[in-house]
Amino acid sequence: MQTLALLALAGALLAAVPGGLPEGLREGMTPADAARAGARAEAAGDYAAAAAFYRGILVDAPNHAGARNAALRVEELDAYADFDWEPYRRYRAIVDRYPELGSEKAEDEARAILERWPTARVAPKAAFWLGNEYREMRRDPAAALPWYRRVVDEYPADPLAPVALDWIGRIHEAAGNLEAAEAAYVEMAQRFPQASPAGRLATLARLGLRARLVAAAWSALTLGLLVFVAVGGWRADVRTAWREGRRRAGLALSIGIPPAAFLWWYDDLWSPSLTAIGVSFAAYGLFTAALASRPHPPAARWTVWLERAVWNFAVPLALLILIVDRFQLWEAFSL
Secondary structure (H helix, E strand, O other), rough: OOOHHHHHHHHHHHHHHHHHHHOOOOOOOHHHHHHHHHHHHOOOHHHHHHHHHHHHHHHHOOOOOOOOHHHHHHHHHHOOHHHHHHHHHHHHHHOOOOHHHHHHHHHHHHHHHHHHHHOOOOHHHHHHHHHHHHHHHOOHHHHHHHHHHHHHHOOOOOOOOHHHHHHHHHHHHHHHHHHHHHHHHHHHHHOOOOOOHHHHHHHHHHHHHHHHHHHHHHHHHHHHHHHHOOOOOOOOOOHHHHHHHHHHHHHHHHHHHHHHHHHHHOOOOOOOOOHHHHHHHHHHHHHHHHHHHOOOOOOHHHHHHHHHHHHHHHHHHHHHHHHHHHHHHHHHHOO
């Protein structure tokens, strides 16, 4: 009943004041009362009444603690007042009632806003929401790309445009499409220089570094296998190599497998990166054991030096870089 009374009061205020905007608070209404009435009017979808209450606070109580919030609400309601607030009203319903609507109905509502009111002020928000829905809730970043691109191409003046372009770059980067990611970041720097975060611009330089590191890792791994064959590692006695390598392999597996198993047991989350680290370095240990158990190891100093450089430094580093690249762990290693 109190809510209905406040909404009725809002309607009376709008009818009594030219233009529908009150000149201040009505007699007997405190700024806190007006703030609550505005919030209730917003919840009921009566944005004209809500703006009237908030303006009353700004006129009669500009120094009140709630004046800042009232100013923000007036600014937003004024910005999305086109089409008599109908697109904004439907967008707010998507956001506020998402658990009730569910993903599919909420998506249908957002698409309806874009189809019926493509020029509405809230249309960029609807397109951006669809991109976020596919990326976050449905775990389908590729399907989010067209919606982010729509924000950039159709609403370039909206503040969400550079954010959408940033997400385009991040999605391509996570998928390993480095050229497409770099193109998105370059476009962001050119079209929205004032909004381009320094961290994302720095990514432009890191993209090239990552690609070079991965290429170098594959080269180092290939070199290691060639050295293994050239120096006769394949001629090692299997049983001797196993005795030499089982301790190294066991140590590598203990570094990766038990923590991964603990995470799976404790959080029901299997860690493929930890598993890959353990298995890869276990295999590396067996290879080095095969080298150590050759019947006739080479006597030349340069050969010994090459083996040590490749198998004690280049190959372990290459394995680490390839695992980091495979499981997108770059940020954790600050690369």
